[in-house]
Amino acid sequence: MGHQTRFDLNTALGRWRENLGRSPSLHAEELDEMEAHLRDATRGLTRQGLSEEEAFLVALRRLGGSAVLEPEFAKVHGGVWPRRLLWMLLGIQAWSVLSSLAGLCAGATEGLARFGGSELSASKPGIADLALPVGFYLLVYAAALAVCLRIGWRAFERKGARISAFMTRFFSRPVLALCSVPALLLTFAAARQLETMWLFHLHPLSTAGFYLYSQNIAGWVLFCLQSLGLAGLTLLIARRRLGIGGKSATPTHY
Amino acid sequence: MYSAAMVSKELVAASTVPMVLSILAGGDNYGYALIQRVRELSGGRIEWTDGMLYPVLHWMEKQALIQSEWREAETGRKRKYYRLRPEGRKNLLSGREEWLTVHHTLSKLWDIKPASI
Numbered sequence: 001m002g003h004q005t006r007f008d009l010n011t012a013l014g015r016w017r018e019n020l021g022r023s024p025s026l027h028a029e030e031l032d033e034m035e036a037h038l039r040d041a042t043r044g045l046t047r048q049g050l051s052e053e054e055a056f057l058v059a060l061r062r063l064g065g066s067a068v069l070e071p072e073f074a075k076v077h078g079g080v081w082p083r084r085l086l087w088m089l090l091g092i093q094a095w096s097v098l099s100s101l102a103g104l105c106a107g108a109t110e111g112l113a114r115f116g117g118s119e120l121s122a123s124k125p126g127i128a129d130l131a132l133p134v135g136f137y138l139l140v141y142a143a144a145l146a147v148c149l150r151i152g153w154r155a156f157e158r159k160g161a162r163i164s165a166f167m168t169r170f171f172s173r174p175v176l177a178l179c180s181v182p183a184l185l186l187t188f189a190a191a192r193q194l195e196t197m198w199l200f201h202l203h204p205l206s207t208a209g210f211y212l213y214s215q216n217i218a219g220w221v222l223f224c225l226q227s228l229g230l231a232g233l234t235l236l237i238a239r240r241r242l243g244i245g246g247k248s249a250t251p252t253h254y
Numbered sequence: 255m256y257s258a259a260m261v262s263k264e265l266v267a268a269s270t271v272p273m274v275l276s277i278l279a280g281g282d283n284y285g286y287a288l289i290q291r292v293r294e295l296s297g298g299r300i301e302w303t304d305g306m307l308y309p310v311l312h313w314m315e316k317q318a319l320i321q322s323e324w325r326e327a328e329t330g331r332k333r334k335y336y337r338l339r340p341e342g343r344k345n346l347l348s349g350r351e352e353w354l355t356v357h358h359t360l361s362k363l364w365d366i367k368p369a370s371i
Binding site: 029030032033034036037039040041044059062063064068069072073075076 | 284285286287290303304305306308309312313316327329331332333334
């Protein structure tokens with residue numbers, strides 16, 4: 001017989017985790033919980049006289065494979081895509097807020113630059129005068145987008161369960177959830193208004209605000225409808241598809 | 255080994271929530287211990303596929319019947335403990351009524367003296 005490698009529980013558990021972790025319907029926290037279960041079960045079975053390797057194999061068999069577990073967890077989580085879509089929508093909204101902030105920063109820099117000396121008394125600012133604020137704006141804009149994507153992805157991967165629990169509590173109070181929509185809209189609107197006042201007053205070149213320029217009512221209506229649509233869609237997915245704040249389907253197997 | 259009949263899958267499924275709630279009514283507990291307890295009390299005739307309990311626990315948590323918390327076990331590792339919430343206690347009482355009604359009705363039909371509560 002060739003020599004056999006010694007069984008190591010941690011290595012075996014690591015391999016098991018790696019396999020099951022590929023499934024998007026199983027979250028890290030659930031894997032933690034089942035890993036604790038496998039450790040307990042293995043310890044219990046070794047006390048009955050099995051070797052650690054045998055005990056681990058039996059415990060694994062009793063726990064069930066990914067083919068059995070995945071659909072049941074997916075049922076509880078309401079599938080992967082609604083969840084992803086929810087994070088994406090939240091990400092878009094966070095990005096919208098951050099981009100407004102970025103616009104504000106750019107406006108402020110230009111304001112400072114103006115105030116600080118280089119007199120732009122000419123009615124038309126030249127390209128050189130716009131380079132700094134627009135460049136700064138683009139930089140912050142790109143950084144904000146990158147940060148939002150990174151945080152959103154991390155949140156989905158790692159803290160999904162905890163954030164879901166928080167949202168469950170949040171959305172289980174309809175008044176709070178309902179109030180959050182106008183609050184969200186107001187925040188966006190205020191940020192955009194400030195941005196418009198700061199930025200477009202000085203140079204009409206940047207941001208998506210061409211249509212928001214000064215007192216463009218149609219632009220405002222469009223913007224509010226867009227925000228309302230996004231917020232509504234987020235709430236709808238949260239409630240209907242993920243069962244956050246409402247009743248969801250019972251896992252049938254049990 | 256299995257001289258006595260195993261409880262059918264459907265009945266196991268239907269009774270899981272009241273069983274979990276009943277055990278948790280006696281104190282906070284974690285998944286593996288819940289499974290062990292049911293196996294022990296039923297004399298091995300109620301067999302849960304271990305992994306299937308966890309989605310149910312998470313579903314119950316979403317329904318606000320129970321709440322969970324990671325705690326350090328005596329082994330130094332962490333375990334996820336579940337605790338009964340007021341909504342779960344209500345659910346347990348109504349579930350108990352239902353199960354007892356079934357139990358009493360069948361007992362009368364079979365002319366068995368119903369077990370006292």
